[in-house]
Amino acid sequence: MKQTGDLHLMKRINKSIVMELIRHESPISRASIAEKTGLTKATVSSLVSELIESRLVDEIGAGESRGGRKPMLLLFNRTAGYAIGVDLGVTYITAVMTDLNGEIVNEVKIQHDNPPRDELIAELTRCIRELAERVPESAYGVVGIGIGIPGFADEEGNVLFAPNLGWEHVPLQRMLEDEFGIPVVIDNEANAGAVGEKEFGAGTRWPSLVYVSISAGIGTGIIIKEELYRGMSGFSGEIGHVSIQHDGKPCRCGNAGCWELYASEKALLDEAKEVYGQPRMKVDQLIRLAEEGDAKALALFDRLGRYLGIGIVNIINAFNPPAIIIGGRLAQAEAWLKQPLLEVVERRSLPYPRAQLEVQFSELGVRSTVLGACSFAISKFFSSTKVSVE
Ligand SMILES: [Zn+2]
CATH class of the missing domain: 3.30.420.40 (ATPase, nucleotide binding domain)
Known part of the structure; x- marks a missing residue:
């Protein structure tokens, strides 16, 4: 019985390896699946038949031949579900x-x-x-x-x-x-x-990245070698609550001077309220003002960009990631945030972890x-x- 169980498990693993390969490298031939996985052609054929039967894979016209009969190509059926x-x-x-x-x-x-x-x-x-x-x-x-x-x-x-x-x-x-x-x-x-950008957006090139979401607060998603890092019990990534000012503003988290109190959308709008003397400023409004060259709006974004830079320096020094991707609602203010942010990063982060780092803004915008x-x-x-x- 034990052996049957092992064979069953083995087949299951092989099938999911074949499925993953077809998903990510389709169109692909059976022969090249065998080559890439090290499975025998007979095994690949039998697993592929099952996948075709389950409608997740389609067979399409002939591909390039290297002599002999042209191979049929397998296509991931992305509209199966x-x-x-x-x-x-x-x-x-x-x-x-x-x-x-x-x-x-x-x-x-x-x-x-x-x-x-x-x-x-x-x-x-x-x-x-x-x-x-x-x-x-x-x-x-x-x-x-x-x-x-x-x-x-x-x-x-x-x-x-x-x-x-x-x-x-x-x-x-x-x-x-x-x-x-x-x-x-x-x-x-x-x-x-983080997973959205890694799979479909600005992060597809890197195995590891830190995604910084700047909306009402600041949250981060950390991907290390293709896996989300969740910490011991799922609470990692609260870098928005890393203190950047030891005697700073009190935070609802119990700490004081937390990064998100200075660099989030809420921080921006609180500042805007003071500067413009209007209680209900919105981000879109500030972006419009910045586009028109309004000096107060430009100064607000510049200041926010610098505060963002300070937290990002901490991320660079702590994780040495190959990429940091800035997303969330404030990513749409990239035009005004990026320069001051990069200046702070350049001036304040350790040179070695910074050397090969890329800081990018989200490609998926509000859809990450x-x-x-x-x-x-x-x-x-x-x-x-x-x-x-x-
Ligand atoms: Zn806090």
């Missing part, structure tokens, strides 16, 4: 549906004013349902839902703490799985953003988190038994 990804923000919900390659096919956005928890969950459910009802005809339909939250979740998808939503201990994964009957993954919005959330759902689908040996 669809994923839903959600960015659950403090003032908005953005939800997208993508195919299995992360191409967006549909999107729903709403604004909200952070209503009581159950109302917000009802809104969230409506957004997901709206997308799910529009899923194209396909073999698997919606394969899963990923949600990026502004807070912490445990491995069972319970939202432990989302201070800006005012949530504590919400079993969100279970609630949504009960509602929709498909797998749900919950993770921090910055972790999702939703696309990362889709990626979580897609990964879960491919690691599930559906694509393994039944």
Whole structure:
């Protein structure tokens, strides 16, 4: 019996290796899969047949021949199923549906004013349902839902703490799985953003990166050698609460002088309130003013860029990452933030860890988190038994 179990496991592993290769390198021939994996041609053929049967792989016309019969090429069937990804923000919900390659096919956005928890969950459910009802005809339909939250979740998808939503201990994964009957993954919005940029955006070139999400607060997602670094119990990445001023402003986290009190959207808008004497300035408004050359707006962004630089110096010195990617809502102010930020980095970080570093702004803009959330759902689908040996 033991041996059967081992063979079963082996086959399952081989099948997922073949699937991964077709997903990432399609179109590809059976012969080159055998070459790249070291599996025998017979094994590859049998696994590929199963994948074709499960509709995840298609066979298309002949490829280049190296003498002899032209090989048929295998194509990943990216429309065999669809994923839903959600960015659950403090003032908005953005939800997208993508195919299995992360191409967006549909999107729903709403604004909200952070209503009581159950109302917000009802809104969230409506957004997901709206997308799910529009899923194209396909073999698997919606394969899963990923949600990026502004807070912490445990491995069972319970939202432990989302201070800006005012949530504590919400079993969100279970609630949504009960509602929709498909797998749900919950993770921090910055972790999702890091994965989004790594898979589909500015980070595809690097095996490791630190993603810095600058929105209401500052969150970071750390990817080390292709894996999210979550810390011992999932709470890593709170670099927004690293103190940059020991006797600075008090923070709701219990610390004082935290980076996000000086370099987040909230910090920018608080400053703007003072400078313009207007209570409700918005980021878009400040960007418009900066575009018009308004000196006060330019000074605000310059100052923010410098404060961002200070925290980024800490990240460089602590992690020596090959890339830092700046995302979140403030990434749209790149034109005014980048220069002062880079000046501080140049002047203050240690030269060796800085030497080969690249600092980039997000390529996916406000969609880093939703696309990362889709990626979580897609990964879960491919690691599930559906694509393994039944
Ligand atoms: Zn803090």
